[in-house]
Amino acid sequence: MMFGKYDADRLFSQYGFNQKQKNDETIINTAKAFDSNEYIGSSRNRLNSGILRNQFLLLLDSLNGKPLSNQTFSGVTQLRADQYVLVHQNRESELWEVYQGNSPNNPRKIYDAITLKNFFDSIQEVVDTTINDVKKDDSGTDNGLGSSFPNFTPSQIIYYGVPGCGKSNKIREQLKDVPEKNKVRVVFHPEYTNAEFIGQILPKVNGHVTYEFTPGPFTQIIKRAYLNPNEHFYLVIEEINRGNAAAIFGDTFQLLDRLKAGETDSLGNDPANAAVNTFTEGWSQYFVQNDDVNAYIRGNENSIQIGNICFDSNTAIRLPPNLSILATMNTSDQNVFTLDNAFQRRFDMELVRNEFDLTQPAVNAQYNAEIDDTGIKWGQFWGWINAKITATLKGLSSTEDKRLGVWFVSNVGGIIDDKVFAEKVLKFLWDDVFKFKRPQVFAEGIDTLEKLINSFEKPSEGKERFDVFKDKANLIAFETSPTL
Template sequence: MADLICRWRNGTAKTVVELANTLPHEKMPVDQFREKMKLCYGGDFFRTPYQLACQLALYCEAEDGFYYPRFDHDINEAEAEEYLKFWIARYFVPNPYVRKDGFQNIECPTYFLKSLCDYVKKHPSCEYKDAYYESFGETAKNNDDIIRNYINNYSKVLNFSKDGILSLTGQSLEERFAFMDRTDKKAFFDSFDTTRTKSTSSPIKSFTPAQIIYYGVPGCGKSKKIMDLLDIAKQKGEITDEEKQVVRVVFHPEYTNADFVGQVMPVVKPAGGVDYDFAAGPFTRILARAYANPTKPYFLVIEEINRGNAAAIFGEIFQLLDRHKKGESDSVGGNLYTAGWSKYFVDHVDVNGKISAEIAGTEYGSDDEKPAVTFTANTAIRLPPNLSIYATMNTSDQNVFTLDNAFKRRFDSELVKNTLDGELHKAQRETKIENTDITWGVFWEKVNELILEKNTSMISSEDKRLGAYFIIGEEKTDDAGNKYREISRKLFGEKVLEYLWDDAFKYKRSTVFKNECKSVESLIENFEEGGFAAIFKDGILGL
């Protein structure tokens, strides 16, 4: 194992000033440089301080036999701070200044900050040690205090808490990417040249696609979770045209592969007669846009993925869900497919035609904006790295299609917790229920406890619970001008009580509701007239 960054000292502006101003400010032969530095730091400069100075790219002893300094003058802490902000977005491993036996199984470069950000995007509020292992293929060593200092003071995009949790700040990450040789000292040094403009650095953007199914009880916030992820992408400037970069589709029992991918349809010609053209489905439309615009992220959002026959809907496209991981690649037809691309390909003449037309109809400002692959009439289709797939699934749905293990293993799964805790959910928690002194948060908690109690014999009893956002009140203003939310009795009866009667307490009605409630109609009528006391057995909810 190897340290990601040398822990000689904290990477502060003060440390950078000390190192930079100790180093010579002019280019010179390496022997001359070493002679100048041999007495610095009590003769120990070339034991540990040099490693941090080199990792910070403050100097380089190049293969041409010369020493190159980063700065040609003494710097102050303000300059050092700006440099650290520039440096941290570009620092990568493996590099010439980490142990040769470290980071053997990852690509060069694997960018320190971007790799962690990509993992946190897929796993919000994750532990640093997990993000480190997945990003760099090694177990984090005992220098997380050093890493925390770099991240919190200079990254702008990540926050590293004292208890080891990483989270995004919402700011965008400045990126610069190119393939590197881990042993090339001069190339590593040049990567941190602040005088270079964007036109002289590689603008290639690297994407780590997400394929995630968010699951949970109805109303727990699965769709909101996806909306929040897309909102973050908007705030970072990654989504600039949502109508083009995001496609949403809802699966249902009648939905087919032809609806999803596309089908040949008759088209009436203006001059008379009929032509038959391929009408692209949502999958093909977003795929074509992603191919044509490789510098932007694209998102396919599938709501209720298990309410349709997902395996049949995807059809042969199913095998494209397997993606290359870091370090994996293959080459077909002169095109190199690296991390993020589908491992396998599918021949589909009509989809190929749509992608070709999309590329041909796109205007590019430079060659760097064009697709990285050469797309011809014979090119098979794959999922590109800039296309992510988000899906939702209700765990309580009945009479729906089951996702088999082969399908599920190609997606990450994340349970959306059914909670109203915290400031984020305060407005929903304190929503009033019309003409009662009970808030939604109190009712939601009590009735979910009752659902679990009454369905202990059912394996999936917790899936019967009400989601935190199963129902949302209308915003109102009181006489004093204060805003609040309120759920009308009518809406509450027809949505919440109907669910409790027909689903959650379907086999326990006599133990939960009063004898006067003989049907869902009488249940709702009694509630609208007499509130909770008129429908629930005395003391059963503890309201």
């Protein structure tokens, strides 16, 4: 098979594969060449057998004359007859990397960390859409990179609440139908840095050592959002206050202010340029200069059209309207970094209420789960201990933050294991919640955590597990509303 002046054998030879290997689907880590009809026509069984054994997949033609658009892969506007797409499996994961080029010596990575299934589905979507089917906006511009951004309303929300109240699950449910390529998730921690979040120059070894910009999660998702203006993208930050958020964001902190309805900004463009970029509702109100991020977004192009924005080497970085940021924060984490008012002001804050919604089967099962071999339901203990926390710590700071969340521990098959309860719940109550009120809560003779756990897991003769608390009788009789 030939494509332009380069054939598949020469390209595979460049990567160390011979003719026999590339045609043998039974050999792991081989290569396979397709024209577009073969590629799209391959059955799922075939994909799950021969193709998955190959390390490289090669698309030889230009999809029967149809464009491989930026809506599918960033950086590619038209796959010409002398170009190819090479899909390379990462040896250390199940993810694939996508390259485009017109020379075996110079393939250019255009997409990181995509699943093979998503790659095939995306190609199928392009093949199913002919050039004549490409929709036009009122100005006659293609709805790819050349179209204006749709009216996205970006969200910037921090979900906060006590540990185990369901913050992460709330985001997971919200984004469960969002494709993987449209979301990036990162967890902040004390050692996490701005360089890891935005990106940094790192050495790469490929026969020789080179130094390349390695994008962080922020840069990865902002590029995807820029190059796919018709899709909504999400940056999810877990535990945003467990790292130094101000230091991690660095100067990109300025980007969190968004233009409101009716506001525009053209600052930072060349007045001599007739096609002045005008940023409207949803874009960042301010901008930052970052040559590495700018170059990563443009790829090898001198400039690209992003909606009605001409993005070149002089264009500053802003958050686009189709990029939302969702974060979680434990209000009980007093020993980690605090978010100052300036930072919080740029986010909407939403309390995830610590309550049982018994209309949901999973929540109902959690409420009625028995704490192993005690006859006490989790919902019953949860209500009783949270009422005790509020009463015992009344007047102290952060009283509400010390309460147990609905999902502080989870049931397995309707049972909460006694060891899990002892090592997580009792330890938290002893070490953190009632640290200065232990004699008021725990039974006489329990003066160490070791005694507390031993007395619960292996109660002495005539004792029951919840005798470790002074007023066990009130626990037995406690009735609580699921929305306490």
